[in-house]
Amino acid sequence: MESSPTSATPAPQPVRWHISEIDFSRIDIPRIRHNQDLFYLVTSASFIETGSDMYTRNLVRHYAAYPEVAEWLQQRWEPEELQHGLALRTYVETVWPEFAWQTAFDGFFAEYGAMCTDEELEDDRTLELVARCVVETGTTTYYETLRNLATEPVLADLANRIRTDEVQHYKYFFQYFRELQASQKLSRARIAAVLYKRLAEMRESDSDVALRHVWQHRPPLFREGNFEELSQRTYQLVSSSLPIEQVIRMLLKPMDLPKRVEKWVQPPLQKLGRRLLSA
Structure with a gap:
């Protein structure tokens, strides 16, 4: 029987920053405009973040x-x-104004919406919090990687702000998981699965x-190549830069x-992670 989180759960705090704090007019456009990799990384991230309200509705119902x-x-x-989505979109439209952001996003959202179903969530609410920790791990390290890859100061600052938010999201999901797990006592085998x-x-x-919908509407500046090559290159760029530890x-x-035990298993898991990411 699942129980409610206790009063020890940290209460929601005011947002840590606001988009109005970012001066998009200071973007060094010539420094980044021809960087195809960053165009795809930033734009695809802007789609995912902007579509998060649909996923939130599913989770709110799940945790009613x-x-x-x-x-x-x-x-x-x-x-x-x-x-995050609005800030990233603003960045994209400032640097690449010819990119039809809304049209490309509409195509993405139609496909993404079909993926965001209640059936995608773990039936057990405690295990879904484990899944949330995996997702937040991915987003935290993605934005840390983007920050480190950024060749333009405003983008580096924006990626760092988002990364900080994602770290806090991970901490909240993990705290809620611990509180439910305290009474439910799920096995490590189920958590590992x-x-x-x-x-x-x-x-x-x-x-x-x-990424596919960004590629389908890519601006003339980035018309060369095919999607399979782009997808593989983008994956390798991110995976080779991820902070695996x-x-x-x-x-x-x-x-x-x-x-x-944790100290003992970390080194072999790090090696395995690097090997899997480079495959």
């Missing part, structure tokens, strides 16, 4: 029995995700759908392993 979780999703998580399942799904995910640490936390 847990008012604190539902409140945090609606009052904190969704507004921050949508702000969800971790593995969600990791296996990450490459065949919304990011691939977003951080990824493994964040993924292991829901397992609640003894410290000595």
Whole structure:
């Protein structure tokens, strides 16, 4: 029997920054305009973040029995995700104004919406929080990678702001997981199964759908090549730059392993992660 999170759950806090704080007029456009890789990374991220309200509705319904979780999703998580999308969209439209952002997004959202169903969520609410930790691990490390790859200061600042938000999202989902797990006591085997399942799904995910719709409407500046080559190059660029040590640490936390065991398994998992990412 699942129980509600306790009063120890941190209450939603005001958003940490606002899009009005970013001066998009200061973007060094010549420095980034011809960077095809960053165009695809930033634009596909803007699609995913802008579409987060649909996924939020599903999660709010899923956690209707847990008012604190539902409140945090609606009052904190969704507004921050949508702000990420708006900020990234503004950046894209400032640097590449000829890109038909809304048209491309509409195509993405039609396909993405079909993927965002209640059936995609874990039936067990505690295990769905494990899945959320996997997703937030991916977004945290994605924006850290984007920040490190950024060749333009405003983009680096924006990626860092979003990364900071995603770290806090991970902490909230993990805290809620711990509170439910305290009474439910799911086995490590079940938790590991969800971790593995969600990791296996990450490459065949919304990011691939977003990338494809960006490519279909790409501006004339980036007309060369084919989608398969672009997809592989983008994947390799991100995966080769991911902070794998951080990824493994964040993924292991829901397992609640003894410290000595966690320390022992981290190095081989890091090696395995690097090997899988380079495949």
